[in-house]
Amino acid sequence: xxxxxxxxxxxxxxxxxxxxxxxxxxxxxxxxxxxxxxxxxxxxxxxxxxxxxxxxxxxxxxxxxxxxxxxxxxxxxxxxxxxxxxxxxxxxxxxxxxxxxxxxxxxxxxxxxxxxxxxxxxxxxxxxxxxxxxxxxxxxxxxxxxxxxxxxxxxxxxxxxxxxxxxxxxxxxxxxxxxxxxxxxxxxxxxxxxxxxxxxxxxxxxxxxxxxxxxxxxxxxxxxxxxxxxxxxxxxxxxxxxxxxxxxxxxxxxxxxxxxxxxxxxxxxxxxxxxxxxxxxxxxxxxxxxxxxxxxxxxxxxxxxxxxxxxxxxxxxxxxxxxxxxxxxxxxxxxxxxxxxxxxxxxxxxxxxxxxxxxxxxxxxxxxxxxxxxxxx
Amino acid sequence: xxxxxxxxxxxxxxxxxxxxxxxxxxxxxxxxxxxxxxxxxxxxxxxxxxxxxxxxxxxxxxxxxxxxxxxxxxxxxxxxxxxxxxxxxxxxxxxxxxxxxxxxxxxxxxxxxxxxxxxxxxxxxxxxxxxxxxxxxxxxxxxxxxxxxxxxxxxxxxxxxxxxxxxxxxxxxxxxxxxxxxxxxxxxxxxxxxxxxxxxxxxxxxxxxxxxxxxxxxxxxxxxxxxxxxxxxxxxx
Numbered sequence: 001x002x003x004x005x006x007x008x009x010x011x012x013x014x015x016x017x018x019x020x021x022x023x024x025x026x027x028x029x030x031x032x033x034x035x036x037x038x039x040x041x042x043x044x045x046x047x048x049x050x051x052x053x054x055x056x057x058x059x060x061x062x063x064x065x066x067x068x069x070x071x072x073x074x075x076x077x078x079x080x081x082x083x084x085x086x087x088x089x090x091x092x093x094x095x096x097x098x099x100x101x102x103x104x105x106x107x108x109x110x111x112x113x114x115x116x117x118x119x120x121x122x123x124x125x126x127x128x129x130x131x132x133x134x135x136x137x138x139x140x141x142x143x144x145x146x147x148x149x150x151x152x153x154x155x156x157x158x159x160x161x162x163x164x165x166x167x168x169x170x171x172x173x174x175x176x177x178x179x180x181x182x183x184x185x186x187x188x189x190x191x192x193x194x195x196x197x198x199x200x201x202x203x204x205x206x207x208x209x210x211x212x213x214x215x216x217x218x219x220x221x222x223x224x225x226x227x228x229x230x231x232x233x234x235x236x237x238x239x240x241x242x243x244x245x246x247x248x249x250x251x252x253x254x255x256x257x258x259x260x261x262x263x264x265x266x267x268x269x270x271x272x273x274x275x276x277x278x279x280x281x282x283x284x285x286x287x288x289x290x291x292x293x294x295x296x297x298x299x300x301x302x303x304x305x306x307x308x309x310x311x312x313x314x315x316x317x318x319x320x321x322x323x324x325x326x327x328x329x330x331x332x333x334x335x336x337x338x339x340x341x342x343x344x345x346x347x348x349x350x351x352x353x354x355x356x357x358x359x360x361x362x363x364x365x366x367x368x369x370x371x372x373x374x375x376x377x
Numbered sequence: 378x379x380x381x382x383x384x385x386x387x388x389x390x391x392x393x394x395x396x397x398x399x400x401x402x403x404x405x406x407x408x409x410x411x412x413x414x415x416x417x418x419x420x421x422x423x424x425x426x427x428x429x430x431x432x433x434x435x436x437x438x439x440x441x442x443x444x445x446x447x448x449x450x451x452x453x454x455x456x457x458x459x460x461x462x463x464x465x466x467x468x469x470x471x472x473x474x475x476x477x478x479x480x481x482x483x484x485x486x487x488x489x490x491x492x493x494x495x496x497x498x499x500x501x502x503x504x505x506x507x508x509x510x511x512x513x514x515x516x517x518x519x520x521x522x523x524x525x526x527x528x529x530x531x532x533x534x535x536x537x538x539x540x541x542x543x544x545x546x547x548x549x550x551x552x553x554x555x556x557x558x559x560x561x562x563x564x565x566x567x568x569x570x571x572x573x574x575x576x577x578x579x580x581x582x583x584x585x586x587x588x589x590x591x592x593x594x595x596x597x598x599x600x601x602x603x604x605x606x607x608x609x610x611x612x613x614x
Contacts, residue, residue: 006502013499020487266486273483276432277497278472278548280465370434371471372427 010283014290017270029299035252036303036351037310041319042242043347044311046235048338053230061195062204064096064221065211075190080215084194087210089203095191097180101145101173108134114177122176124158130170132160148185155179196220263362271363275371284367285360292359296352304344312337379406379429379552379583384438384460386424398424400608401438407601408551411575411584415594416605422587423556425605428460429585430554431471435460442474472497476545478555482537484529484544490516490536491525494543501548508547515543519573535566542573552583559590567592575599 018025065084067076081093097114110131120126125143127135137143137157144154155175180186198204201224208220263271271284310316386399399421406412406429414422427433428440440460459470476497484493494512516522519539524532532540538558545553555574559567567590575598578584586593594602604611 003502005504006500008505009499009502013496016488016492269483270485273485274496275468276477276479276483277544278468279497279500280468282465283500370427370432372424372432 006283007286010287011290011294014287014294017287018291018294021266025295029295029302031252032296032299032351032355033303033306035249036300036347037306039242039249039347039351040304040307040344041310041316043343044307044339045316045319047340047343048311048336050231051338052336053227060223060226061096062198062201062223063196063208063211064223065194065196065215066219066221067193067217068219069217075186076193076218078189078191080218081194083214084196084211087207087214089198089200089207090196091199092197093194096193096195097177097186098192099180099184101183103135103145105144106134108171110171110173112173112175112180112183114180115174118174118176120158120176122178123156124176125155125179126159126161126174127157128170128172129160129162131173132157145183147183153183257358263366268366271366272369272371275367275369281364281367285364288359288363289356292356293352295359296355300348300352304347308337308339378408378443379585380404380441380443381406381425381429382439382441384425384428384435384440386421386428386433387436390436398608399428399435402608402610404603404610404613406583406585408583409578409581410600411578411586411598412601412603413594413599414585414587414603414605415589416611417589419607420605421608422589422605424608426554426556426585426587430475430477430552431459431467434467442470472500472548474551476548476550476553478538478541478545478553478558480557480560482541484537484540486530487528489526489528490521490532490540493529493540494547496547497544498547512543512547515546516540519543534561535569538562538566538570539573542570546577550582552585553577555584555586555588557588557590558586559588559593564592571596571598 065076065080067074067080076095078095081095084090085093094116099112101110101112102108103110108131118126127137127143132138135143139157139160141157142154143157144152147153175183181188196207198207204222204224208222211218211220274284274287275281310318381402381404383401383403384399385397385401387395387397389395402421402425414425416422424433428435431440438460439458441457442459443456454466454470459467462470485496488496491509491512494515495508498508498511513522513525516525519542521532521536521539521543524536524540529537529540538561542553545555553574558570558574562570571593574584574586578600586599588594593599602612602614604613
């Protein structure tokens with residue numbers, strides 16, 4: 001297999017050539033990897049957040065109806081459900097009770113929700129994995145709460161659940177309806193909002209419009225609208241970060257272009273020697289192709305790997321303030337690792353391919369010179 | 378035998394700095410002999426060497442290589458004109474037929490002596506074990522086997538010269554081309570080098586040397602001297 005052995009020789013020579021110019025190549029790999037790291041971090045982070053949002057909203061009702069009083073969210077009378085139920089296309093309406101509870105002991109904000117069916121009865125709660133971790137509690141433990149009157153009450157943990165999204169399980173506590181009402185002091189006959197099932201997606205905006213007309217003090221929210229808001233929010237945030245980092249990216253392009261397209265006198269001399277001792281132009285180009293490939297692949301893989309660790313293991317500590325925003329995602333959670341192959345491929349074709357090709361052009365220009373030039377140096 | 382017929386080499390054709398380095402030279406260089414191209418600086422020795430060694434093409438005229446046989450899966454050469462061959466075939470002929478010893482040695486810095494010797498054979502893709510054995514045998518032959526792992530820049534002038542000769546021989550060429558090989562050597566090392574080159578001649582190799590060093594040109598043991606001046610052959614002995 002002379003062809004295979006030849007490639008091995010060329011790669012071997014390329015690696016030793018890279019090591020001979022350690023300083024220059026290390027600097028190049030570091031800067032290159034840094035740019036890939038930044039781009040991949042933004043990509044991973046926004047993708048993972050979008051996916052989290054999609055997961056959260058997948059179980060969300062198709063339409064949520066809130067009541068507004070003086071432009072503020074207010075409790076909604078359960079009687080509104082009867083009026084809405086009569087609208088064509090609405091297959092189910094049910095009142096939903098939920099709210100936030102700040103626990104001063106753990107310094108955490110929990111979301112309390114009354115599910116449609118709660119099998120454990122009064123005095124029991126079901127908590128998410130994240131809540132269990134924060135409160136260091138397990139099944140059958142007691143979790144204390146302060147009621148709206150300032151009394152201390154406690155609930156027994158009947159179950160701990162986990163979810164695909166930490167965003168859901170991080171802070172969620174399921175509780176029975178009577179316990180919820182007594183904890184927060186909510187009167188009978190009112191709910192936090194109403195949730196609607198409208199099977200036909202095309203009917204949802206029409207149903208929403210009808211509700212608005214029928215009950216002017218309400219605000220119907222369609223699930224798809226929330227999804228779109230999240231999407232544009234994340235696009236906007238990642239866009240801001242990319243604009244800020246565009247300067248750095250541009251500097252890298254100039255730096256890489258300069259390094260890739262210019263050959264040093266030493267490199268030109270080497271190419272001349274190789275040609276003179278019997279290497280073909282194609283051998284020299286192939287060698288330079290391997291060189292560009294090794295540099296850009298090493299940088300690309302290290303950049304992507306670092307970005308993965310940065311986003312999914314350190315919660316993007318570098319970009320967190322810009323990307324998350326202080327009020328959008330709350331409380332703290334870790335993103336579930338998610339990598340979109342299409343985005344990785346795009347990043348690959350925007351970095352590795354142009355760099356590798358850029359290294360070939362100057363090598364070709366140097367290699368087509370008659371090898372006798374080396375005799376004259 | 379290498380034959381040059383009315384060979385002319387012009388640099389920068391059509392430009393204001395056009396320069397003719399070799400003027401219609403016709404010459405026969407016999408096989409298995411040591412031929413010296415003698416002449417002052419700028420007489421066209423190096424240009425003639427590069428034409429003979431298939432490193433450059435003549436502007437006009439022909440260069441014939443007889444007794445050269447090459448077989449590859451796509452191509453076969455059994456002697457004849459080489460000056461009009463495409464670059465790829467010319468490279469293959471150069472790789473198989475000629476070994477070069479340059480004035481400045483032109484070894485690659487940072488590589489070991491062994492790697493430098495093996496370098497011309499890389500494009501042939503032969504198994505590593507065989508290639509390494511052959512390279513080690515050459516290093517041993519020239520007394521620098523112990524320096525195989527040493528980086529080229531750690532070698533003395535004489536060792537670097539011998540390393541350059543070993544590299545020229547790795548593809549077992551029929552001809553050795555040496556450009557001013559004694560330019561950076563003292564008299565003792567120059568004599569040593571001449572002994573090596575004459576030894577190669579005795580092994581049947583054709584040796585062509587460009588030099589104006591009396592140790593080379595006036596040596597009684599060289600077989601022929603071609604004197605050049607201003608790109609023309611002045612005398613042949």
